[in-house]
Amino acid sequence: TQLLEQSPQFLSIQEGENLTVYCNSSSVFSSLQWYRQEPGEGPVLLVTVVTGGEVKKLKRLTFQFGDARKDSSLHITAAQPGDTGLYLCAGQNTGGFKTIFGAGTRLFVKA
Amino acid sequence: GAGVSQSPSNKVTEKGKDVELRCDPISGHTALYWYRQSLGQGLEFLIYFQGNSAPDKSGLPSDRFSAERTGGSVSTLTIQRTQQEDSAVYLCASSLRSGSKDTQYFGPGTRLTVL
Numbered sequence: 366t367q368l369l370e371q372s373p374q375f376l377s378i379q380e381g382e383n384l385t386v387y388c389n390s391s392s393v394f395s396s397l398q399w400y401r402q403e404p405g406e407g408p409v410l411l412v413t414v415v416t417g418g419e420v421k422k423l424k425r426l427t428f429q430f431g432d433a434r435k436d437s438s439l440h441i442t443a444a445q446p447g448d449t450g451l452y453l454c455a456g457q458n459t460g461g462f463k464t465i466f467g468a469g470t471r472l473f474v475k476a
Numbered sequence: 477g478a479g480v481s482q483s484p485s486n487k488v489t490e491k492g493k494d495v496e497l498r499c500d501p502i503s504g505h506t507a508l509y510w511y512r513q514s515l516g517q518g519l520e521f522l523i524y525f526q527g528n529s530a531p532d533k534s535g536l537p538s539d540r541f542s543a544e545r546t547g548g549s550v551s552t553l554t555i556q557r558t559q560q561e562d563s564a565v566y567l568c569a570s571s572l573r574s575g576s577k578d579t580q581y582f583g584p585g586t587r588l589t590v591l
Binding site (some may be wrong): 369371405406407408409410413453455457462463464465466467468469 | 480507509511516517518519520521524526532535567569578579580582584585
């Protein structure tokens, strides 16, 4: 069974601080996605990474896929209250449809 | 255009009752997924529909759970004889096609509470 472990589970920081969220597995994935979910809504896709070592940037968010495609990280620079939410990583395999989700990191950014 | 919609948004039921949850996917999307999200947890895969192919039901937790997709569009998830452990948010997602790198668009979910 493929599993994705996210850490930390909960993070409360002050506006302007930097943070990193980790997503780890013992399994290899062909692609990995990061989602953000706000209360009462479904997850919204932020990014998909597919190549080992790949780095993608989305404004203040930097996503990295591990060289072995078993892990990923999300780094947020100068966090803002609008970044508050549940961040989920999810992995998929080539030709497959099942998406394996991590349990999520709940981020709270205080003004 | 319209996104994925789900109804009802909230459902409170008594233990032992049957419930039906509805999902309207984005028009033209051939793939449809149902997930369950318990409090503080990630998403648990339940069932997957792709076009006219037989659905993959491997994620359904028991035979009390079933789902159908009529005309390749609207889907209904049915839970019979509900139990308290069925309480969760049920999320539906649709995508243009299956496979890795395919973007799933999620509905807002149905929050089910079994008393």
